[in-house]
Amino acid sequence: MSTVTPPLPYRVASVKEETTDTRSFELVPARRELPPFSPGQFAMIYAFGVGEVPVSVSALRGPHGGLVHTVRAVGATSTALYRLREGDTVGVRGPYGVGWDLTAAAGHDALVIAGGIGLAPLRPVVHAVLDRPAAHGRLGVLVGARTPADLIYREQIESWRGQATVGVIVDRPLPGWHGEVGVVTALLDRFDLLPDRTCALVCGPEVMMRRTARALIDRGVPPHRVQVSLERNMRCATGHCGHCQLGPLLLCRDGPVIAYDRAEPLLAVREL
Structure with missing residues (x-):
């Protein structure tokens, strides 16, 4: 059984408005990089001082070579992620789960x-x-x-x-x-x-x-x-x-x- 590992710091490289309550943001490693993700897997993303939520990967490679996640603001943590701006830092751990076959x-x-x-x-x-x-x-x-x-x-x-x-x-x-x-x-x-x-x-x-x-x-x-x-x-x-x-x-x-x-x-x- 897997153990819980501390999240690694990732920097927001770009943000794209999708709808009035949904944004996609690209994350690049601030230091060490997580293992590769597969389509359908998810990351646990930590908004510092607020909380952590699971978010699926919505693109394996963004414009800056990072992972892309799409978040809809529905709760305290997802709203904090929705409000991220370029240059902000979050904690990320993963990849988790079974992806698409x-x-x-x-x-x-x-x-x-x-x-x-x-x-x-x-x-x-x-x-x-x-x-x-x-x-x-x-x-x-x-x-x-x-x-x-x-x-x-x-x-x-x-x-x-x-x-x-x-x-x-x-x-x-x-x-x-x-x-x-x-x-x-x-x-x-x-x-x-x-x-x-x-x-x-x-x-x-x-x-x-x-x-x-x-x-x-x-x-x-x-x-x-x-x-x-x-x-x-x-x-x-x-x-x-x-x-x-x-x-x-x-x-x-x-x-x-x-x-x-x-x-x-x-x-x-x-x-x-």
């Missing part, structure tokens, strides 16, 4: 389905597939958000359209929105789904992941080829405290990414 996606069509800020841990998957097109089949990126104002990475999503099947949908339109309205599963018909050669990677609110996984399975995609990223209250990130327990799993250690054939029976138990 891109080996399972090799030679298959990769269908990325995201709800809200769930696109953040999936963005490195899109980057990886686009960087190695010969290793994969077709790429689909389906994104849902509450409103157009809540869409993150809007410019980058547009840049993917020439290289992937891209669909964007919102729950509630705002003036000037001319796109799709509804839930993200309504976009599945946009992708010419070949069940026997599709690997789906899904991240978003839990109810969205359950409904999306069920829609994919109903279309013939095997449950073990549907990967989901689950979220629980991760505090230690090393399997010690038990706060992130989901049945027999400790998601900081055994997840957050697991295949849906393992996730489905656990998510069906309300007490978990």
Whole structure:
């Protein structure tokens, strides 16, 4: 079992506004560098004097060669991170958890389905597939958000359209929105789904992941080829405290990414 190591100091190299309450920031090591991260893994980021929260890596390499994390301000610590400016320092430890199984996606069509800020841990998957097109089949990126104002990475999503099947949908339109309205599963018909050669990677609110996984399975995609990223209250990130327990799993250690054939029976138990 892993031990908790002290966070290393990382400096904020750049900050990018995503929405009115969400920002991406690039971190570079102030001294020693952490081991390499994989898509889907997360770091524990410490805002000095405030607290520590788990944050997925949203890009493995930013403009200055550092890790990129995307944070939505929802609590005291995430709000402190949201307010970071270039030159500020935070503590970082990791990498933690099991990331997306891109080996399972090799030679298959990769269908990325995201709800809200769930696109953040999936963005490195899109980057990886686009960087190695010969290793994969077709790429689909389906994104849902509450409103157009809540869409993150809007410019980058547009840049993917020439290289992937891209669909964007919102729950509630705002003036000037001319796109799709509804839930993200309504976009599945946009992708010419070949069940026997599709690997789906899904991240978003839990109810969205359950409904999306069920829609994919109903279309013939095997449950073990549907990967989901689950979220629980991760505090230690090393399997010690038990706060992130989901049945027999400790998601900081055994997840957050697991295949849906393992996730489905656990998510069906309300007490978990």
